[in-house]
Amino acid sequence: MCCRNCNMGPCRIDPFGEGAHTGVCGATAEVIVARNFGRMIAAGAAAHSDHGRDVAHALLLAAEHPESGYSIKNVNKLRKVARILGVAVENRETKEIAIDVAQKALAVFGQQEGEIPFIHLAPEPRQAIWRRLNLVPRGIDREIVELMHRTTMGTDQDHRNIMLQGTRAALSDGWGGSMIATELQDILFGTPSPVRGQVNLGVLSQRDVNIVVHGHEPVLSEMLVLAAREGELVNLAKSKGAQGINLVGICCTANEILLRHGLPVAGNVLQQELAVLTGAVEAMIVDVQCIMPSLPELCKCHHTHLITTSAKGRMPGAIHHPFSEENALQTAREIVREAIENFPNRGRVDIPDEKMDLIAGFSHEAITYMLGGRFRGSYLPLNDNIVNGRIRGVAGVVGCCNPKVVHDQGHVELVKELIANDILVVQTGCSAIACAKAGLMIPESAEQYAGKGLAEVCRTVGMPPVLHSGSCVDNSRILIALSEMVKTGGLGRDISDLPVAGAAPEWMSEKAIAIGQYFVASGVFTVFGVGLPVQGSEVFYRHLSEEHETMLGGMWAVEPDIHRMASLMIDHINKKRKALGIDKGKERVLFDMEMRRELAI
Amino acid sequence: MKQIFCHIEKCLGCKSCELACAVEHSLSKQLVAAMREPVVPKQRIRVELIDEHGTLSRYRTLALQCRHCGNALCVQACISGGIRKDEDSGEVRINPEKCVGCWSCVMVCPFGALVRHEGIHRAMKCDHCPDRETPACVDACPTKALVYLEKDGVRTRDVVL
Numbered sequence: 001m002c003c004r005n006c007n008m009g010p011c012r013i014d015p016f017g018e019g020a021h022t023g024v025c026g027a028t029a030e031v032i033v034a035r036n037f038g039r040m041i042a043a044g045a046a047a048h049s050d051h052g053r054d055v056a057h058a059l060l061l062a063a064e065h066p067e068s069g070y071s072i073k074n075v076n077k078l079r080k081v082a083r084i085l086g087v088a089v090e091n092r093e094t095k096e097i098a099i100d101v102a103q104k105a106l107a108v109f110g111q112q113e114g115e116i117p118f119i120h121l122a123p124e125p126r127q128a129i130w131r132r133l134n135l136v137p138r139g140i141d142r143e144i145v146e147l148m149h150r151t152t153m154g155t156d157q158d159h160r161n162i163m164l165q166g167t168r169a170a171l172s173d174g175w176g177g178s179m180i181a182t183e184l185q186d187i188l189f190g191t192p193s194p195v196r197g198q199v200n201l202g203v204l205s206q207r208d209v210n211i212v213v214h215g216h217e218p219v220l221s222e223m224l225v226l227a228a229r230e231g232e233l234v235n236l237a238k239s240k241g242a243q244g245i246n247l248v249g250i251c252c253t254a255n256e257i258l259l260r261h262g263l264p265v266a267g268n269v270l271q272q273e274l275a276v277l278t279g280a281v282e283a284m285i286v287d288v289q290c291i292m293p294s295l296p297e298l299c300k301c302h303h304t305h306l307i308t309t310s311a312k313g314r315m316p317g318a319i320h321h322p323f324s325e326e327n328a329l330q331t332a333r334e335i336v337r338e339a340i341e342n343f344p345n346r347g348r349v350d351i352p353d354e355k356m357d358l359i360a361g362f363s364h365e366a367i368t369y370m371l372g373g374r375f376r377g378s379y380l381p382l383n384d385n386i387v388n389g390r391i392r393g394v395a396g397v398v399g400c401c402n403p404k405v406v407h408d409q410g411h412v413e414l415v416k417e418l419i420a421n422d423i424l425v426v427q428t429g430c431s432a433i434a435c436a437k438a439g440l441m442i443p444e445s446a447e448q449y450a451g452k453g454l455a456e457v458c459r460t461v462g463m464p465p466v467l468h469s470g471s472c473v474d475n476s477r478i479l480i481a482l483s484e485m486v487k488t489g490g491l492g493r494d495i496s497d498l499p500v501a502g503a504a505p506e507w508m509s510e511k512a513i514a515i516g517q518y519f520v521a522s523g524v525f526t527v528f529g530v531g532l533p534v535q536g537s538e539v540f541y542r543h544l545s546e547e548h549e550t551m552l553g554g555m556w557a558v559e560p561d562i563h564r565m566a567s568l569m570i571d572h573i574n575k576k577r578k579a580l581g582i583d584k585g586k587e588r589v590l591f592d593m594e595m596r597r598e599l600a601i
Numbered sequence: 602m603k604q605i606f607c608h609i610e611k612c613l614g615c616k617s618c619e620l621a622c623a624v625e626h627s628l629s630k631q632l633v634a635a636m637r638e639p640v641v642p643k644q645r646i647r648v649e650l651i652d653e654h655g656t657l658s659r660y661r662t663l664a665l666q667c668r669h670c671g672n673a674l675c676v677q678a679c680i681s682g683g684i685r686k687d688e689d690s691g692e693v694r695i696n697p698e699k700c701v702g703c704w705s706c707v708m709v710c711p712f713g714a715l716v717r718h719e720g721i722h723r724a725m726k727c728d729h730c731p732d733r734e735t736p737a738c739v740d741a742c743p744t745k746a747l748v749y750l751e752k753d754g755v756r757t758r759d760v761v762l
Contacts, residue, residue, distance in 0.1 A: 015632070015635075
């Protein structure tokens with residue numbers, strides 16, 4: 001427990017009770033960890049939300065200036081989002097609606113009073129809990145600013161009160177910034193639907209110009225996809241002795257281009273350095289978040305050009321191509337050209353053979369379609385199979401990679417154990433890439449790893465037992481899917497009634513903390529691996545677990561051991577099944593009129 | 602004999618050594634689990650403040666633990682014969698079975714290096730972490746102020762104590 005929020009310290013509290021019990025200012029262990037935890041939430045929520053803001057800006061540009069290269073791919077979704085944001089859609093041009101949607105979305109960030117609009121997608125009882133506890137975000141930026149204010153020296157000294165604001169800021173991420181990012185990205189670049197792709201470092205090509213995009217915002221990578229397919233640039237690559245252009249991704253940008261274009265994924269966050277070390281990468285293009293400062297130094301060992309594009313993230317030793325939504329396509333062309341020019345400088349190349357197939361792109365809309373088709377699309381088959389016990393429950397396994405754990409082991413072991421217990425797994429981010437590499441995201445894996453019931457469902461629908469639904473901002477897709485499961489009926493009235501659980505076995509980024517908190521606040525049992533920097537205070541840990549469960553229906557748990565983590569999740573799902581009365585099969589009874597009259601519905 | 606030394610210029614007083622020492626001498630050897638053990642683990646190293654002028658205007662810090670003295674006063678003072686100098690290694694060791702918690706050793710130690718564990722009523726001190734190659738405090742030191750070296754090769758100009 002360490003506090004450096006002011007310069008009287010830094011203060012450290014001795015966990016063994018020998019030394020200081022409080023900081024210089026008198027802050028106790030629980031206040032110190034609550035403030036630190038709150039600041040992690042603020043940083044994580046800020047990262048996702050700022051991403052959302054850029055997407056909203058791109059949507060505005062797409063509507064106002066189609067020559068920028070951006071266009072509106074999914075009009076249906078635009079109309080849907082317009083209704084949520086209160087924008088009139090009847091008898092209006094797409095362009096007008098898009099301008100209004102973008103402006104409304106941008107206004108949500110600076111909104112000062114009232115409620116952010118996407119909150120209303122949550123089940124009614126959930127909204128009631130938030131209103132009762134005064135947790136509904138008034139605006140996105142406001143909640144983050146207030147959280148930073150309250151955790152500064154000498155302001156909020158009650159760990160419970162700090163966490164109320166922490167929760168409100170986290171909700172402004174999950175049901176605000178992240179959701180805006182996901183929904184508007186779907187409008188701009190298309191809603192993902194199942195697509196075949198390949199994953200792991202073996203996707204780098206010996207004969208092509210390899211361009212790696214790394215970071216988070218598809219606003220950049222989508223333009224690179226367009227540029228890399230232009231005939232002129234492909235011909236230029238051929239004139240330099242390459243066969244073509246191979247655009248691959250790393251980290252969440254990889255997920256975005258995989259889901260929408262089926263482009264290959266070179267790896268997750270811990271493979272960014274390895275990709276450079278193959279010597280086969282002509283250019284690594286980065287934007288924001290999860291980019292390791294070690295990259296410029298590593299790129300010096302090879303011919304690789306490291307290209308930063310965002311004004312928000314620059315690195316000494318990298319080449320900066322300022323990217324703005326206005327000149328997006330032009331910049332993308334320049335970057336691709338630079339990569340091609342670099343191809344003849346390639347030295348020794350050492351690309352590993354490993355690669356794996358996967359099916360990705362299970363957005364909330366795609367799942368609805370998959371389960372019922374265009375006209376009868378619904379979650380009913382899923383809920384039915386949960387009720388009849390073929391599927392025990394649903395688990396979200398998400399989050400980063402952490403070098404404290406053997407690479408990918410946490411994710412893969414956990415997911416294998418869950419699907420063996422008939423739990424359908426939904427994944428995002430680097431966790432999804434980890435399991436894809438292990439071959440869990442092909443339909444055949446159902447026969448090999450999944451339990452009998454889940455395998456049967458997977459066989460019928462033709463889906464893998466592990467569903468890839470996007471990047472880390474796309475965790476908001478899981479929130480919508482959960483709300484949809486509640487609305488479909490049969491599994492309780494609130495998200496906290498569902499037999500579901502969440503986990504981030506190898507988390508490392510502050511964004512993961514914000515995600516964890518908004519899942520907990522939405523009523524989901526959430527387990528984190530590796531350890532959480534709050535365990536120094538027993539009081540605060542109890543607040544996050546037991547007290548959160550009474551208050552919000554969801555709770556935090558920490559369990560570094562993967563097998564124990566799996567059993568915690570399975571136990572929780574069983575507990576919820578029991579509470580719903582679907583833990584054992586019921587005898588079917590034909591009701592006569594008398595019995596129907598007695599029903600208390 | 603190898604000994605733990607502290608570069609006084611490098612010590613920041615961050616107390617990472619204290620934490621690592623307590624964790625190493627716990628049952629689980631893991632920080633979070635150690636905090637919940639029935640017998641609270643104790644550190645045997647202490648970060649001392651050297652404040653020559655008594656004004657805190659210019660002070661230095663120093664991590665200090667048992668010096669394993671040649672002519673150890675604690676060995677002489679122990680009433681139960683629980684502290685012995687190991688002739689082979691030169692280390693001063695406490696036999697917890699024999700310690701009766703009279704604190705005579707605590708009183709005579711010129712370095713204040715003996716620690717009282719009130720919970721189990723036993724004296725404790727640095728044992729150079731017998732389960733490890735280098736002591737936990739040395740591995741934990743972020744500035745490499747703590748070093749584990751052969752006593753003979755060390756010049757006092759380089760390190761203190």
